[in-house]
Amino acid sequence: MSDEFIGSLKADWNPQGADVALVRLRRRRWAPHALLAADAFGALVMLGFGLAYGVIALERRDLLFALSAVAMLPVGLPLVLAGMAMRWRALAWEGETPEGVLTSSLRRLIATRRVLKLGRSAAVVLFLLAIAIWGSALAGWVREPRWILLVITSSWVTAALAGLGWIRWRLARTARDIAACESLLDQFRDLAA
Numbered sequence: 001m002s003d004e005f006i007g008s009l010k011a012d013w014n015p016q017g018a019d020v021a022l023v024r025l026r027r028r029r030w031a032p033h034a035l036l037a038a039d040a041f042g043a044l045v046m047l048g049f050g051l052a053y054g055v056i057a058l059e060r061r062d063l064l065f066a067l068s069a070v071a072m073l074p075v076g077l078p079l080v081l082a083g084m085a086m087r088w089r090a091l092a093w094e095g096e097t098p099e100g101v102l103t104s105s106l107r108r109l110i111a112t113r114r115v116l117k118l119g120r121s122a123a124v125v126l127f128l129l130a131i132a133i134w135g136s137a138l139a140g141w142v143r144e145p146r147w148i149l150l151v152i153t154s155s156w157v158t159a160a161l162a163g164l165g166w167i168r169w170r171l172a173r174t175a176r177d178i179a180a181c182e183s184l185l186d187q188f189r190d191l192a193a
Helices: 003-012 018-027 030-060 063-089 098-138 146-192
Strands: none
Touching: 030 063, 030 098, 063 098, 098 146
């Protein structure tokens, strides 16, 4: 949801405009399902790469691949699965009444906020992985040339920083959407009382 969308809902939130607002919210019902599907796809990709990195690590006795597999399987995958569980619980639709639509939208926004906060943990994992790789390289446990390690770890750090920036922006937007949705719900309850 965007500020413009919430603003248009607020402007229309009267007995005549309620139907229009409901139609707008109903049109966005598919978004959490799409996000859940994307998370499931991401989990499968992470599982596949994690297993492949684990096999390569065992065959070559390579610490870089072993650390990558650890970052994906016992650390990253549970984060993705936890996010999926949060999204799954928020999929229920409270009904077609105005209050039900707003309650459903609010629950989905809260789930989005929780998933975004989990995303911060993924960024921390990338930072820790980069530190572990360089510590291992300095100890002489990693065989790859330093320039390859620099390319790999700088991409991880860049991805983590970009992810943290996007998460911060999206959390602020989600907080505004939650506040607007709560305000609309309060206004609806005041009208209904």
